[in-house]
Amino acid sequence: MEVDMLEDLESLKFEYGIPEEERYWLYLQGRYRGLMIKGCAHAAFFCKMFSALSELLQELPRTIHPRTVSFDAAATEDEKLTVGIIGCGHLGKQLANVLLKIVPIPAENLQISTRRPDSLVELRKLGVRCVYDNSAVASWAKVLFLCCLPAQLPNICLEIQSKLEKSCTVYSFVSAIPLPRLKSLLNHTNIMRPQYQFVEDFDNIWGENEEVPAALQDSVMIRSTCPYNNLGGVILNVKWLEGLCYALINVCSARSVFHSQVLKLLNKLLLSVHLESCKTDATSCPRFQLTDFMNKSYVRNLYHKRPFPWFDLTTVQLKETPFSQHISATRSLQDHITLLYCESFGLTISEEELPYVSTVIQPLENDE
Structure with a gap:
């Protein structure tokens, strides 16, 4: 039987070396993880609903659907949900894996634009197109996730605003940029931006090192991410x-x-x-x-x-x-x-x- 000699070694834990009087701030670590898990779960549900709607639209008869989706192979291909991600730091990577494993979105229907596409080795192996071309990803995607830093957003918006189809839904995780400002930057009205707030005292139920796709296999985690639930101290604005x-x-x-x-x-x-x-x-x-x-x-x-x-x-x-x-x-x-x-x-x-x-x-x- 293999024994992990380093397991439970105090000196390797995140909080080791933090003075006792400053350990109060460790709750922020749990809050950050809770926010990431909830954010990825809600994005996955959003894409699940879009994907299911695409399938229902393909089933519509010609008399109801003017574009005759049921009879035209090219149009059927056009109905498929295509998802783009701009920015692929820690959140972007977790989101990409959640979309691939939980929705699930086929790898060929996901594209990522990031400054360091070569660093996304595992995603590229899965068949995800990883590039540094914000405009191309924005013009291709039916749902576009913004996972970049707030300081990068104005320039990205300038790059992509003329490339977005009217029907493309832009889903922003950039919490520092409010919706009216984002609407102005993108000159676009089809924008989603989940808004989260926090409670002071909360039980940290979010774990520590587990990847988000694995966390969303846990029934407690799923219940905690429900839109009408405030477990874990992270609350979703139900306007979402x-x-x-x-x-x-x-x-x-x-x-x-x-x-x-x-x-x-x-x-x-x-x-x-x-x-x-x-x-x-x-x-x-x-x-x-x-x-x-x-x-x-x-x-x-x-x-x-x-x-x-x-x-x-x-x-x-x-x-x-x-x-x-x-x-x-x-x-x-x-x-x-x-x-x-x-x-x-x-x-x-x-x-x-x-x-x-x-x-x-x-x-x-x-x-x-």
Whole structure:
């Protein structure tokens, strides 16, 4: 039997050598790891929903989908989710591995732009295209993750702003740059930026050395990353969920799918995992309606064979929307999304476990 002689050796631990009076600050290490795990998990769920929607769009008949996805091999190829990452430091590498192993995204559908592409040996071996060409990756990707340093972002935005397709969803991990500023830098409205806040006293449940893809195989970790959960002291602004729903609608609008069919797709995609009570009382099971996403006066004037209007995701995440009121007032909808979230990571939870997994969190104050 192999014995690791260095295991549990105090002098090799991170905190060794830190004066006792300064060890209070070690909680920041747990907070950083919790933030990274939650951030990667939410990005993975985001891509899972985009990938599942792409598959549903390919199944639409010609009469509903003007681009005849079901009959054109080239168009079918065009429907596949392609993901780009700009910046590949520690977060970027963890994110790339989560996307490959947890979503999972095929290696040929992931591209990375970084100043040191030659350093990404393991990712290149897997078949991921690693380059230093921000513009090329931005113009290719349907979802583009920004994992660069705040100081690098203005120049990167200048490089890529003219290369982005209107339908490309930019997903920023650069927390120091607020959404209005990012919208201005990119001249783009299809931007997601998860916002996290922290609680003072928290249990560090995030572990230490385990890679994020491995951590997301753990049921405790999956539960802790649920959008309606504040375990581990890292809290996600639930406006992110609104941004996800409107981003999915924009994907359909870019393909000219009629709004009536979009609602069916959203119901099939986001409300596919049901509570036990739905079986006994079908009326308790939520179903999306037009007025959940748009105000009633707009709905009255919307012709039935039209797509949804294009939504500015930055506005969705910063302002009250019809969906804000709907989701905050509908606990069963929150519970359905929690069940879907857990199941997308391979974890099945019972209705009795929901109060533990799905702590209702009020929207956090947005940064403008």
